[in-house]
Amino acid sequence: MDKNEKLLIRPYLRTRSLVPENQESPIEFMNTPSIPEEYFYKRNHFPYPEIQKNAFELSIEGEVQRPMVFSLQDLLSLPSKEIAMVMECAGNKRAFFEPKVFGEQWEMGAMSQGVWKGVSLAELLKYTGVTYRVREVVFEGHDYGYRNDLNGEYRFARSLPIDKAIHPDTIIAYEYNGKPIPFKHGYPIRLIVPQWYGMASVKWLRKITLIANTFNGPFQAIDYMYYPFKDNDIGKTPVTRINVNSTILQPHDLAQLDTGIHTVFGIAWTGMGTISEVEVSLDQGVTWEKTQLYQDLNSMYGWTYWSYKWYAEKKGEYVLMARAKDTYGRMQPSNAFWNRKGYGFNAISSVRVKIE
Known part of the structure; x- marks a missing residue:
């Protein structure tokens, strides 16, 4: 290596499973919005699907006045909008539940953030019409x-209540960060909620x-x-909105530090409104002090x-x-609210450090 050549060190995703592929973002090294x-x-729940680019179509049917099929070119020709937002797996931080629960043992990197571009679903439904019966x-x-539990093959499918589906910021996206959505993240289109x-x-x-x-x-x-x-299944309720949450990104857990001034740094996010404050404690939660917030006022979902x-x-x-x-x-x-599938962990964030 030339003496003037610098070694480029990059973070990497942490693999939780290979098939289907499940990997965590190196979130503690991501200081970009x-x-x-x-x-x-x-x-992923299944292996990656095989999709023929030239055969792509999106159909809208059911309780509509005019069932329709849209091509990717149709979507690209319609009015678009960009949504900057957090995307968090419902199982993020599952590894921290006590007692432990089964499932991918995500730590704090089953989440990311970026800008999605696409067409509002409400805009598409103007073309098909919606009947009064839709729920x-x-x-x-x-x-x-x-699926072994059901002894059969199933497609991944989910529903939204009609009010959430027609929210102007629920979009059918075809770009991520200004480029076509990568195949492993849903190319050519995915829903963004x-x-x-x-x-x-x-x-x-x-x-x-x-x-x-x-x-x-x-x-x-x-x-x-x-x-x-x-x-038993008594009291089960659906997973929907993101819980209010935070993560300490720096310093890392079990870090050894010198005496002096250190910056405690992190992120906070929520599925309702926006973050209003973040507090830190250095005495096991006896007292709390407010932190300085840095918010992007143009991104209410970030x-x-x-x-x-x-x-x-x-x-x-x-x-x-x-x-x-x-x-x-x-x-x-x-x-955190314990539940046997390990969703929605949002207990107070903590790290242990040693000052030497």
């Missing part, structure tokens, strides 16, 4: 596979069906439900950066804690 596609987390809208992807967990943003979208009843597909009625009890100057004068071991609050008054709890 828009995550490059190569670092965007991957969450939900079902979105079906090209991906499918075998701000403020809901990532399972709602169906990838490789092939069909939209408006229905007058409740959709009961397995990824709606079995998976992505909060089950409060280990051995995460908020925050920082706090810590004057570490005494040597010893410390637990640094952070909790976020949103404009709806929701605050991170001391303990």
